[in-house]
Amino acid sequence: MDRRxxxxxxxxxxxxxxxxxxxxxxxxxxxxxxxxxxFLQDPSPGLRWRAVLALGRVAETLPGDEAALREFVRSLxxxxxxxxxxxxxxxxxxxxxxxxxxxxxRAEFGPLLPQYLVEEPFETGALWALCRLAEAGCxxxxxxxxxxxxxxxxDPRRRGLARRLQRALG
Numbered sequence: 001m002d003r004r005x006x007x008x009x010x011x012x013x014x015x016x017x018x019x020x021x022x023x024x025x026x027x028x029x030x031x032x033x034x035x036x037x038x039f040l041q042d043p044s045p046g047l048r049w050r051a052v053l054a055l056g057r058v059a060e061t062l063p064g065d066e067a068a069l070r071e072f073v074r075s076l077x078x079x080x081x082x083x084x085x086x087x088x089x090x091x092x093x094x095x096x097x098x099x100x101x102x103x104x105x106r107a108e109f110g111p112l113l114p115q116y117l118v119e120e121p122f123e124t125g126a127l128w129a130l131c132r133l134a135e136a137g138c139x140x141x142x143x144x145x146x147x148x149x150x151x152x153x154x155d156p157r158r159r160g161l162a163r164r165l166q167r168a169l170g
Contacts, residue, residue, distance in 0.1 A: 010035050014050045019057040029062050033072045037079075040090040048090050056097030066104060073098060073109050080122055092122050096129025100136040110140055117146045123153075127161035134168035142169065 001009070006027070013021045025032055036058065039051035062069055076095050079088035088094075095113065099106050110133055116126035127150055130140050142165065150162035 007035065011039070011047070014039060014047060014054055017050060017053075019054065022054045023057045023061040029058075029068050032058055033068065036094075037072075037075070037088070040088055040094055049093075052090060052093045052097050055094050056101040059098045059101040062102075066102070069098065069102060070105065070108075073105060077109070077112060080116065080119070087121075089121055090125065092116055092125030092129045096125075096132040099129070099138070100132045103136075103138075106133065106138050110138060114140060114142045114146050117142070117150065123150060124155070124158050124161060127158065127165055131161055131165045131168060134165060139169065 010022070010025055010027075010032075013025065022032075027035075033055075036051045036055050039047055042048050042051070059069060073095065076088065076091045076098075078084050079086060080091045092113065095109065099110055099113075113126055113129055113133070116122040117130075119126070130142060133140050147162055147166065150158050151166070153159055153162070
């Protein structure tokens with residue numbers, strides 16, 4: 001199978017939501033993670049969200065040590081920096097799924113997410129990620145001042161996620 005066929009096969013598995021096949025795709029873990037990163041920036045919102053969910057499934061089943069996944073998480077944080085030259089708007093959602101699925105990484109990377117609650121264009125994605133962590137039993141430290149702007153934001157999705165996070169945190 002050539003490169004294009006391999007990528008198309010992987011894309012087809014994502015579109016079909018065949019999570020076990022995505023997680024077990026016959027390619028090195030780095031290749032799978034890079035493909036999912038590229039799909040996070042796809043023009044299709046459906047494919048972007050499938051890539052987010054697939055990252056959680058892949059993180060659950062990735063063999064070996066945490067090194068490859070840890071480096072990938074670092075690259076997602078870097079992609080949320082203006083200096084990266086390639087903003088990935090779905091990075092917070094991807095981080096939320098990965099950290100939900102891989103508890104050993106939460107202590108190191110979970111505390112970095114709340115700062116994006118006030119960082120355009122990542123506020124809504126950071127709320128979603130923090131909700132996923134809170135619902136998985138992780139207690140992210142979110143200051144009331146960080147959450148307040150979202151609780152009164154004109155966007156109903158953002159307000160809803162802020163309330164969901166508030167409830168999850170108690």
